Amino acid sequence: MGAGRAVSISLDGVRDKNLMQLKKLNSVLFPVRYNDKYYADALASGEFTKLAYYNDICVGSIACRIEKKEGGSIRVYIMTLGVLAPYRGLGIGTKLLNHVIELSHKQNIGEIYLHVQTNNEDAISFYKKFGFEITETIKNYYTNITPPDCYVVTKYIGGESQSKK
Amino acid sequence: MGASLPPKEANLFKLIVKSYETKQYKKGLKAADAILKKFPDHGETLSMKGLTLNCMDRKQEAYELVRLGLKNDLKSHVCWHVYGLLYRSDREYREAIKCYRNALRIDPDNIEILRDLSLLQAQMRDLAGFVETRQQLLTLKPNHRMNWIGFAVSHHLNSNASKAIDILEAYEGTLEDDYPPESERCEHGEMLLYKISLLEECGLLEKALKELRKREFKIVDKLSYKEEEVSLLVKLNSFEEGEKLYRVLLTMNPDNYQYYEGLQKCVGLPSKTGQYSSDEIDNLDALYKSLAEQYTWSSAVKRIPLDFLDGGKFRDAADNYIRPLLTKGVPSLFSDLSPLYDHPGKANILEKLVLGLEDSLKKTGGYPEKSEKEPPSTLMWTLFYLAQHYDRRGQYDVALAKIEEAIQHTPTVIDLYSVKSKILKHAGDFASAASLADEARGMDLADRYVNSQCVKRMLQADQVSLAEKTAVLFTKDGDQHNNLHDMQCMWYELASGESYFRQNDLGRALKKYLAVEKHYADITEDQFDFHSYCLRKMTLRAYIQMLRFQDRLHAHAYFRKAAAGAIRCYIKLYDSPPTSSTEEDDELAKMPASQKKKLRQKQRKAEARAKKEAEVKNEEANAGGASKYGKRNVKAVDPDPHGEKLLQVEDPLMEAGKYLKLLQKHSPDHLETHLLSFEVNIRKQKILLALQALKHLVQLDAENPDTHRCLIRFFHKVASRPVPTSDTEKLISGVVEAERPTFSQLQGKSLMEANTIFLEQHKDSLMHRASVAEMMYCLEPNKKAEAITLIQDSPNNPVSSNKSLGSVKQWKLKDCVAVHKILISTFDDQNAALRWKKRCGEEFPYSTYFEGSLCSTQTKTSKAENGGIQNGKVEKLEGGMKNLAI
Structure with a gap:
């Protein structure tokens, strides 16, 4: 921990000019290379995609996609959320996720969801802390990692207007 | 003006002048034509019309009309004045001065012309003339402040500061007691500070100090006041007062290194030499510790002790x-x-210190x-x-x-x-x-x-076109490449010139080098506006500083690089003139048909593209010219974008001579200046000038391997000249004979002996050995094998070091590359060059030049x-979340 020192964690948007920062992060955080659509979606999501800076060093990111549901309402899909290994445990992931939850709240978006590999217990318990629940299991979601199954993890905001399927 | 005209036309004439001054050129032109209809030979009108056209970018017509006007009315000061203005606009200052002088002969008291003349004299540093003109102006209009100041400044520039003081004091005598009014306080304060700096320059220190203090309340610039005061106090050895004042200044800015230097001087610990006894170090340490308590926000106060501390104390201070x-x-x-790395002991301490930090951070996180x-x-x-530490120490791995x-x-x-x-x-992996x-x-x-x-970096790797594309990402839209030139982006021009030179594209290289030279000419030119502006605004100290800066402008490193680069291009051009187009055709004929066709197509395409681009640019230029009539934003299209015309110079060495002169004048302390002078003059057969260059070289650095080369080559060349027949040649031989004994290296020795002695003195140095080998081969070509062995047997000893992480060897990559080139060009021995390359590839595994095992061209695929x-x-x-501790 910063041990009493004032360390600033700040968030910044993703633009054409700093897109490479997100790419760099993803290249070390995740075992896959994301394609152009991922980055186009991230840019299009505007405020929902953020880079986290620790002492002015870019160390983490959350990248979302805004999806239109049947009936016109929209929901947020978290494509990736990650923090560089040495900087974990400093509340950076929390800050990023809270940002997206608060933003969704402000914009009256009722649903945030994501996919998690079924054995990723740390991640599942992390999301549960923020009010996410497992809403579905998809078999053979992944093609080249084991286990290939994933959970759909969802948080409903506001609650009353949402009908669970 | 226009006196010989009837009233109606005389009024029209006034309109021309007014339109010119207000830049309404079209209007002026109309009026001029109206007069000329009735009086087609009226000289002054013709002149003014010419001047107006000059501002509308119709240069040729302008000159014709102005000259015609002058011819029709040689006795008119207007015509001469206009002619001078025309020359001035083309930066032909000497011609302009002549014209103004003629105008003044006709109308000696014309203030406007006198003022214009004085500006040109200041620009050209015709200081005696400047003083004279300024005196005339003052005599004519003594109630004008600017004329007093101008007269004083002219004397100051003409190395007569005490006269300048007298003038300023006389001027002050004309002022009322309650001067200055509120609106003039800054100007007046500046004038006073200028006067005091003059007193200081004259060595009248006590008077300066007295005057400064007496005028304190009239000086607005309080910081300059204090800095001037402290400078005078120190010069007067009033160290106690000086110390107090420096401490006051430090509270104002605790990061100004000059204040610390001054303070050290006042307390008897001057930093001039950087060498201190251990007592002095203790005193300094105590001083800075107390200062650090006072100025907690200062970084200078923490950083400076690292310069003078040593050993354990240095370690602790560096750690903190x-x-x-x-x-x-x-x-x-x-x-x-x-800068601490110039001190090897400190570098070692830093290494140990930071490695200790690294170790602890890895083990404990703190x-x-x-x-x-x-x-x-x-x-x-x-x-x-x-990483930077090891880079600096040469341990690249x-x-x-x-x-x-x-x-x-x-x-x-x-x-x-x-x-x-x-x-x-x-x-070495560019x-x-x-x-x-x-x-x-x-x-x-x-x-x-x-x-x-x-x-x-791209330019260093000779990726010029890629570099150009990258550079223009940050230039303004539109005329991309010109923009870099207009912004005087000299690092770019130098780096691309160097790259073109490496690639033997001398035309483009020259183009870039000469562009830099042009920037310096422009900077010189840029001072012109300040001659009048600064006198008016009273920023006299800054003005004088700017003039002094301009006087040594061409000593700047960028200019030196550009001039040296251009001279090298011309030397190369002289040694191997470009192949003429017929030879190119010959080469073309040797190519297989398919390749030839491709090349032709390529050339045709390139030509078409260039033509199109030029047309578009011209159109743009014309459009711009039409819309903003008369304004000079029209950019001529460069008729020689690739410097091909630059290659067609008649006498490359003469061109080189132009830039050489500037180097000799402004950079006489640089070895390179005289090396180039030697190379140029020896090629021109100018024996005495080459000798002069040689003498400078020996004086500057007799032990330099290049100096040694020049020494041997010179006397070898002189010895191999035919017996002198003409008087001049005899005279030259006489001088050389008389000068030879002044070179101690050659006293009582043959050139071969001198060469051997030089080797013995520097036998561990690669570059010295290469120099000796080259000269051995030059003196006795049959010793080629021996010479090459001399190079190959060069030792690459480790530089003394006490570190565990590998050691650094003596050889520098750049030197090894130079030696490789010598083996190819001077010795023409491919086998030896190949062996050398292999060996250096092992010494420099990252070098792309030597194709070392670790360089990118070898390992690219992976x-x-x-x-x-x-x-x-x-x-x-969601792999990234895996280790997230919650």
Whole structure:
């Protein structure tokens, strides 16, 4: 921990000019290379995609996609959320996720969801802390990692207007 | 003016003048034509019409009309004045001065002309003339402040500061007691400070101090007041008062190094030599400790002690200095400390110190003997520092390992890639250095600095067109390439000139070098407006400073580089003139038909493109010219964009001579100046000038291998000249004979003996051995094998070092490249060159030149591009969350 020192964690948007920062992060955080659509979606999501800076060093990111549901309402899909290994445990992931939850709240978006590999217990318990629940299991979601199954993890905001399927 | 005209036309004439002054050129032109209808030969009108056309970019007509006007009315001061203005607008100042003088002969008291003349004299540094003109102006209009000041400044420039003081005092005598009014206080204060600086310059220190204090309340610039006061006090040896004042200044700005220097001087610990006894070091230490308590926010007060402390005290001070900066993440920490590396003891201490920090951070997450944890970034910045440290010490493998570790730790920090690029450049892998700089650039496309750095690396790797494309990302839209030129972007022009030179594209190289030379001419030109402006605004101290700066402008390193580069191009051009077009055709004929066709097509396409571009530009230029009539924003299209015409000079050495003169005048202390002078003059057969260059070389650095080359070559050449027949030749031989004994190296020795002695004195140095070998071969060509062996047997001894992490050897990559080129060009021995290349490839594994085993051209295939995107199926994962402790 910063041990009493004032360390600033700040968030910044993703633009054409700093897109490479997100790419760099993803290249070390995740075992896959994301394609152009991922980055186009991230840019299009505007405020929902953020880079986290620790002492002015870019160390983490959350990248979302805004999806239109049947009936016109929209929901947020978290494509990736990650923090560089040495900087974990400093509340950076929390800050990023809270940002997206608060933003969704402000914009009256009722649903945030994501996919998690079924054995990723740390991640599942992390999301549960923020009010996410497992809403579905998809078999053979992944093609080249084991286990290939994933959970759909969802948080409903506001609650009353949402009908669970 | 216009006196010979009837009233109606006389009024029209006044209108021309007024229109000219208000830049309504069209209107002026109309009026001129109206007069000329009735009086087609009226000289002054013709002149004014010419002057007006000059402002509308119709130069040729302008000159014709002005000359015709003058011919019709030789006795008119207007015509002469106009002629002078015309020359002035074309920067032909000498001609302009002549015209003004003629005008003044007719109308000696014309204030406007006198003022214009004085500006030109200041610009041309015709100081005696400047004084004279300024005196006339003052005599004519003594109630004008500017005329007093101008007269004083002219005397000052003409090395008569005491006269300047007298004039300023006389001027003050004309002022009322309550002067200045509120609106003039700044100007008056500046005048007083200027006068006091003159007194100081004259050595009238006490008077200066007295005057300064007497005028204190009239001087607005309080900081300059204090700085002047303290400077006078120190010069008067009033150290106690000086100390007090320096402490006051330090409270105003505790990061001004000059104040610390001054303070040290006042307390008897001057920093001039940088050498202190141990007592002095203790005193300094105590001084800075007390200052540090006072100025807690100052970084200078913490940094300066690292310069004078030694041993254990240095270690502790450095430790205290470095830790918080690594915690904070200050990328410039290494540059801040790099001057300490000139002191090998300190470099070793720093190495041990920072390695200790690294070790502790890795093991405990905190600094040694500290329980609190550091932020994770501290380790990354520590590795970053160490990488630069090892780079500086020439241990590139360790440097690369450290920077790689830092990148693994935090791959998003741009500085890491920049430094890695720099290390690879030093290690000799220019291609990799360029691609890493490009990677750094990609991480922040809005950062001009990383963009420029990338351009520089690309040029170093001879990727000129790529560099050009990258550079223009930050120029304004529209005329991209010209913009770099207009911005006087000299680092770019120099770096691309050097690249073209390496690639033997002398035309383009010259184009770039001469562009830089042009910038310096422009900077000289730029001072023109200030001659009148500064006198009016009273910024006299700054004005004088600016003039002095302009006087030594051409001593600037960029100019030196450009001039030397251009001279080298001309020498090369002289040694191997460009192949004429017929020869090119011959080469073309040798090519297979398919290749020939391709080449032709390519050329045709390129030509068509160039033509089209030129047309578009011309159109744009015309359109611009039409819309903003008369304004000079029209850019002529460069008729020689690739410098082909520059290659067709009649006498390359004469061209070289132009730039050589500037170097000799402004950079006489540089070895390179005289080396070039030697090379040019020996080719011109100017024996005495070559001798003069040689004497300068020996004086500057007799032990330099290039000096040795020139010495031997010169006397070898002189000896092999035919017996002198003409009187001049006899005279030259006489001088050379008389001068030879002044070279101690040659006293009582043959050239071969001198060569051998030089070898014995420097037998461990690669470059000296190469020089001796070359001269041995030059003196006795049958000793070629022996000479080559001399080079090959050069030892590459380790530089003394006490470190565990590998050691550094003596040879420099750049020298080894030079030796390789000598083996190819001078000795023409491909086998020896190949052997040398193989050996250097082992010594410099990262070098692309020597194709070392670790350079990018050898290992390219295995390297994956970071940040690239594959078009495979997207998978969704939350792997990054795995280790997230909650």
